[in-house]
Amino acid sequence: MTPLTIRFLGAAGTVTGSRFLVQAEGHTLLIDCGLFQGLKQLRLQNWEPLPFPAKEIEAVLLTHGHMDHTGYLPCLLQQGFRGPIYATAPTRAVTEIILRDSGKVQEEEAERANLHGYSKHAPAKPLYTIREAEKTLSHLQTVSQQEWLELFPEAGIRARWHYNGHILGACFIELEIAGKTLIFSGDIGRSDDMLLYPPHKPDKADLLLIESTYGNRLHPDEDVAERLAELAAETLSDGGSLLIPGFAVERTQTLLLLLSQLIRQKRLPSVPIILDSPMGSAVLKLFAEFPEWHKLSEADAQALTAGIHVVTQAQESLKIAKRQQPKIVLAGSGMLTGGRMLGYLLYELPNPASTVLLSGYQAEGTRGRDLLEGASHLKIQGVHYPVRARVEQLHGLSAHADQAGLLDWLSELSRAPEQLFIVHGEPDAALALQNRLAEAKGWQSQIAQAGEVLELTL
Ligand SMILES: [Zn+2]
Structure with missing residues (x-):
């Protein structure tokens, strides 16, 4: 029996701000570290510190380079995180481009707000600067696809990245803790993408987090x-x-x-x-x-x-x-x-x-x-x-699997994960996927709630 704690610090009830904190065997890891985007009440959360001491996080594992999975990393450093950030080589390269640009955008927005006086805060400050974004990049370390990264060998904690066909470098992460398998789907691509290969599929999972961006949709067949x-x-x-x-x-x-x-x-x-x-x-x-x-x-x-x-x-x-x-x-x-x-x-x-x-x-x-x-x-x-x-x-260009694609991604699992969480979707989409999973596979799942802290035993 392996006790573990999982905290849904983002991408719960919404598609942005992916951040999942995992604590087990005396270690603490963060899977993705994204910025909230869109609604103002979400964006305001980017200014709040994590409800967890950042310096206690030992490493960050990135599924892919998109802003809503990486854009909060400089804030994590501001709050005292000093560990490695693991990513595949293309994810690392994409993250470098995205974070530099994000630092620039943050600086420009603050500048413009000050110039035109449309910020409620005077003077407006950037969330982080280009310099802070660049400092973050020095923490990035490259991992290879399909190869185990021994994170804490004495505790039996290791991770592997598997091709996920969403954007260049995107993967789902398999985290092994004392013999148990935790799968973090990241964003799942489509099997018919014009540029990328079809996503690989997990073949076992004791705990699984699945995205649900299009959990309530089937992509139309559009030319x-x-x-x-x-x-x-x-x-x-x-x-x-x-x-x-x-x-x-x-x-x-x-x-x-x-x-x-x-x-x-x-x-x-x-x-x-x-x-x-x-x-x-x-x-x-x-x-x-x-x-x-x-x-x-x-x-x-x-x-x-x-x-x-x-x-x-x-x-x-x-x-x-x-x-x-x-x-x-x-x-x-x-x-x-x-x-x-x-x-x-x-x-x-x-x-x-x-x-x-x-x-x-x-x-x-x-x-x-x-x-x-x-x-x-x-x-x-x-x-x-x-x-x-x-x-x-245009509907035909989505980089996300639709409902059928999400179910197909789970098709190599011989049994239901003991703990199955639906994340990264607006409420309607998450609910539709939950119902579909129950109907088509008889699997029970939970829709992750923002800020939820769960103590589990696998
Ligand atoms: Zn993405």
Whole structure:
């Protein structure tokens, strides 16, 4: 019998802020260390210290590099954490890009708030600085896929990372404690992803945490290339611009693949096609660096930006945004919480001829979600802009498994995990997955509650 304590410090009742604390055999580990995003009451939690002394955490294990799994790491260091942060090589590289950018964004936001006086706190301070983000990176240590990392051999604690097909480097984590197997799903990818291989599946678990982002949905069978071509034709023939907010990691590269194929097939009107995502461009380079982690050939990877104008400087970005000329723009951020796309929205949101094409999951409280829900105005940098542009969403590009995919991911387990927790989903999605698991497999599960502390015996 192995006693252990698990604390759900985030991604419970919501999709962001993944942080799971595990204590067993006298040791303390944190699985993922994400930032809360979206709703204000969630974002405010980023300013609160962990309800647990950070200096007692001996190591952090990362499933993947997304902000909602890594963005709180610098705060953990501010609170006294000094241990190693383990990640696969591509996750480490993605985390480096994401945290540097996050530090920059935090500094810029504080600066802007001070300049325009729209912060309630005077003076506004960044959550963390670029320097603090960089200090965090020196704690990153690389692990290999499928190989055991002996964390605390005397206590029988070790971990392995398994390919999960969600973004470059993404894995689920198998944590072994005194012979018991704990599985942390991280974010689970799709079996038919355009860039990545299908996710591996766990074959045993005494305790399992499964994400439920799309626990209540089945992805529609959508021909994304066709839809993209159609929307481009309709929007551009009206003299508008097609704006595609892309998640810098993965979605942007998938969209580039689709756009470059459409360009080659001459299925796009001849307007400038612009990639204005410094992070998206940086991640693109990682595809060349880690060829064994994705399906693209070297030639395919190189051809991704053929016929596409890649913007690097912020000055040029502002100039292009201002130009009243039909164009296709791919820029961040994916849920419009920040990034260069905001600069384009100022001009295109009020334009009824333009289209904003959202390309993935839009968390509650983000501008992307507001647009989907028919907002008549969007607030950007303290100013309200009317929404007259058309708003569309692509469903076929999600980086998450849908309900059927989640069930399939569990298909190699011969019996129900003794403890099965549903995490990383909004309440409806988590509940739908819980019901489906009971109905299809007869498995009982619990929906993790934010802040819950559970003392278990496995
Ligand atoms: Zn993710």
